[in-house]
Amino acid sequence: MCALEAASRWALTGTPIQNKLSDIASLYQFLRVYPYHDVGTFxxxxxxxxxSLSDGEALERLKNLIRYIMLRRSIGTVTLPERRDLTCTLDFSQEESLLYEEAKSSALHLIDEALDTDQERVRPELHY
Known part of the structure; x- marks a missing residue:
């Protein structure tokens, strides 16, 4: 995404910092906010x-940095429609079903490798 060329950039996020500061660093990288578009500099x-600062002072400086690029609206100022879940069932042809099962099996194998574990695992049945 960061490699896309554009005259202007903007991003929409529900929560800009989920777990760690690098969450916001990726937004600065995408938005190309100089000099923080470079993750190392950030x-x-x-x-x-x-x-070098107390936690409170560091947090205030970070908040100021974020305010320069962020338009923030609290959930109370935004009226969203009620959530509606929609489930669509697809009927695959025999060929599509075979390709789907191969892709699913390959993805599960890659996930198992990424977890790097040899222990027996019970995997829930996947339904789409």
């Missing part, structure tokens, strides 16, 4: 804030 500067 980590160096923000990491230095965290180690």
């Amino acid at each position: 980590q160096e500067h923000i990491g230095r804030l965290k180690t």
